[in-house]
Amino acid sequence: MSELMIVMDRTASMVDYFKPIAKLVVRYIVDRRIEDLEAIGLVLFDDHYPEASRYFLMQDEKEVGPTLEVHPLTSNLEEFAYYLYSAKPGWGADDCEAISCAYWKAREIAPRADIWVVTDAIPHGLDQWVIGDFFSTGCPCGKPLLPKDTKILQPSSTLGALLDVWISNGYTNVVTLEDHFGDQAVKEAYAEATQETYEVVTL
Secondary structure (H helix, E strand, O other): OEEEEEEEEOEHHHHHHHHHHHHHHHHHHHOOOOOOEEEEEEEEEOOOHHHHHHHOOOOOOOOOOOOEEEEEEEOOHHHHHHHHHOOOOOEOOOOOEOHHHHHHHHHHHOOOOEEEEEOOOOEOOOOOOOOOOOOOOOOOOOOOOOOOOOEEEEOOOOOHHHHHHHHHOOOOOEEEHHHHHOHHHHHHHHHHHOOOOOOOOOO
16 A cells, blocks of 8 residues: 655745646546555645745735645545645745745655655755745755655746756656646646636735
């Protein structure tokens, strides 16, 4: 039997990608393309906006909710799908995200699980020259970087520069949605998503 944790970016830059990716992930799970899947869980992550706002001493700091939203392992696929579909992307104020925090939270609650990280960004500290990384020396919570064999799903093949950053830092298991799910499945998911209304969080 196997366990899977989906660690998914819900920041503002993911708004156009989020629903199609959610459809792809749920279909992949429901179709049982993961052999002997026993349980699946979800960690949604934002960036470190609260820390960033304090860093810049903003006068009008806004309440943006928690950095992570955690849904532990469940064997109920409908429950998992509900949590994923009801997520509202749109938080964000930093180019790099709380990926390290999210990954290690997933590992904490599911030590034996495979982990997929779905993001269009990189974690704090992966490339200190990234413009707009408020925490270029690493995660402000002190979490270490992801293991080098972490599976990273990039939402678009157009994000070549980010792919290069991952690979240049030793991450070799980085693939696009098309590579993982197939071109036709990705096209169908995007086509369906454009037919639906979707609530987006605004700051």
